[in-house]
Amino acid sequence: MHDIRAIRDNPAAFDAGLARRGLPGLSAEVLAIDETRRARILAAETAQADQNRASKEVGAAKARGDTAEFDRLRALVAEKKAEVARMTEEAAAEDARLRDLLMTIPNTPLPEVPEGRDEDDNVELRRWGTPRAFDFTPREHFDIPGVKPGMDFETASKLSGSRFVVLRGAVIRVHRALAQFMLDTHVTDHGLTETWTPVLVKSEAMYGTNQLPKFAEDSYQTTNGWWLIPTSEVTLTNTVAGEILDDAALPIRMTAHTQCFRSEAGSAGKDTTGMLRQHQFEKVEMVSITRPEDSLTEHDRMTACAEAILEKLGLPYRTIVLCTGDMGFGAQKTHDLEVWLPGQNRYREISSVSTCGDFQARRMNARYRPAGGGKPDYVHTLNGSGLAVGRCLIAVLENGQQADGSVDLPAALHPYLGGRTRISATGDLV
Template identity: 80%
Template sequence: MHDIRMIRENPAAFDAALSRRGLAPLSPALLALDESRRAKILAAETAQAEQNRASKEVGAAKARGDDAEFERLRALVAEKKAEIARLTLEADAEDRALKDQLATVPNLPLAEVPEGADEDGNVEIRRWGEPRALSFAPREHFDIPGVKPGMDFETAAKLSGARFVVLKGAVIRLHRALAQFMLDTHVEEHGLTEVWTPVLVKSEAMFGTNQLPKFAEDSYQTTNGWWLIPTSEVTLTNSAAGEILDERALPVRMTAHTQCFRSEAGSAGKDTTGMLRQHQFEKVEMVTLCTPETALAEHERMTAQAEAILQKLGLPYRVVLLCTGDMGFGAQKTHDLEVWLPGQNRYREISSVSTCGQFQARRMNARYRPEGGGKPEFLATLNGSGLAVGRTLIAVLENGQQEDGSVEIPAALHGYLGGKTRISSDGALV
């Protein structure tokens, strides 16, 4: 959410930043509504002062027996009371309208974010690892012989429909091992605090991390009003909603492994085969709450932590700085990590790490008290995948595939699998 005072003071800069996202100027309409709202508030305050003066004079007029003045003043008090009520209602309505409009305006990109209309405008920052040279035509994950027994799309479709999968045997053990490996790395090596959170949340929580109101169709809502989280960014970030933290307690660095749910609205025809784009999936999420001054350093740190998971697994990847047209609604700056998938012969997103500045904190009223004193200020919030478990599973399977249909498992996972090192061509963990 944007601060209307900032827009009031810097309308040209606000519109210029929005134009980098491909949006038309919004400050004239927002400021007109703000000016009307403030004028009504001032008029109501003026009418209140007039009512107070008249109320004091009513008694004096009655005491001196001036019936005409008494009636005039009593009528004026009633008139001002009605005027105040009308102006207050109108100002409240315009205040709600202003907040509703501000809630649909995306965050402003930082100056270093490249301008672009879509993913073609993204800028590659670096690469790690070399894609393995294969002497055979690589298969996509769902076509690898050793994987097929453990990846059942037909049963999932019977149970739930498209974009679901039933995992079993060696494949689900590998999936579970990956999640545990990610959590252990983040907790033991990166110093994150592990948190277990609900997957059902109130609308206020979805609003706080900008899934609502604009992106309601991307998520699932229950009949009694709860929402299924699209990622534990929602719960971890909202843990500070309505709170005032001490600066000495910052940064707060958290991680959580949860089920995630997305309707994939607007993705018809995209990644319809395999488990790359599912309605239900698992993620190990990272969230940081910090001061605005330290947010960019935290962004680099979180990116490096997501990279560390890929490096430990030996998966080639690249880091991409998203352009203004491909960046998420709530982000100021985003790094995408794209892992190499030999079955598709291309890099695909496996993590997105974003700094949101004070944008989300203002929506959820999450603040901190500066150590040196002064009034509370809004926190900075950051979030990132560390990593998407299903997509990491895909990458491990495709990069580890062998010509005979078996899969070699990264050494970092052997201890989580009882010393087993591969999936055989017939689907056994051996």
């Protein structure tokens, strides 16, 4: 959420930042509500002062037997009391209007974020690995003979409808191995703290990480008001909600492996085959809580953590920085990792790593106490996939496929599979 004081002090900068996202200037609307709110607050304070002054004079008028003045002052006290209540109520209503509006306005991009309208304007930073040259036409993951016995969309559709999958046998073993490998790497090599969190959260948590109110249709809500998390960014980040942290506690670096749930609203017709875009999936998430001056360095560090997973698995990828028109709602700057999928003959997103500045911290009221003393300041929050497990499974299967329908698995996974190295053409782990 944006700082209203910063908008008051420099509305032109606020509008310029939003203009880079293709949004019209909103400062006039924001400041009009803010001005009305502040006027009501001032009116309530003035009426309260008048009420207090008249209340003191009531006793004096009564003591000197001035009945007319006593009655006038008592009526004035009642009038000012009603005015205080009315102005306070109107101020609260304007405050709610202001908060509701600010909650729907996206973060402003950092100056170094490239200009652009959509994904076509994203900028490639680097590539790693060389896509394999196949001596046969590579298949998509769901068409690989050795994978088909363990990837059942028909049964999933019978159980739950479209965009679900049932995984069995060798395929689910590899899926589980990937998640364990990611967690172990992040904990042992990258120093993240493994965390286990609920997948059901209160609305406050979804507001804190900006899924609400704007993107309610993208998530699932239970009948008793809980929300199913779209990613453990929600739970990990909200662990510091309402806290004032010690400077020495920062940075806080966490990772979690969870089920995730998304309605995929607006994605009709996109990736309808296979398991690239599912309503239920698993991710290993990374979240960092930092001092403001450290957040950009931490952003690069988190990107490197995600890249390391792909490199250990031998999967070619490219790293891009998203343009202003393609960034997520809460991000100031985002790096996407796109892994090579030979079955599609293209790179596809497998991780998105974002720094949000103090945008989420203001929504959550998450602060820290600087080491040198002074007023508590808002922390900066960052989040990123490290990685999306299902998409990583797809990449492993497609890049390791062989002409006979079998799949060679990355060496990094062999210890997690009891020394087995392949999925045979008949779907066995061998």
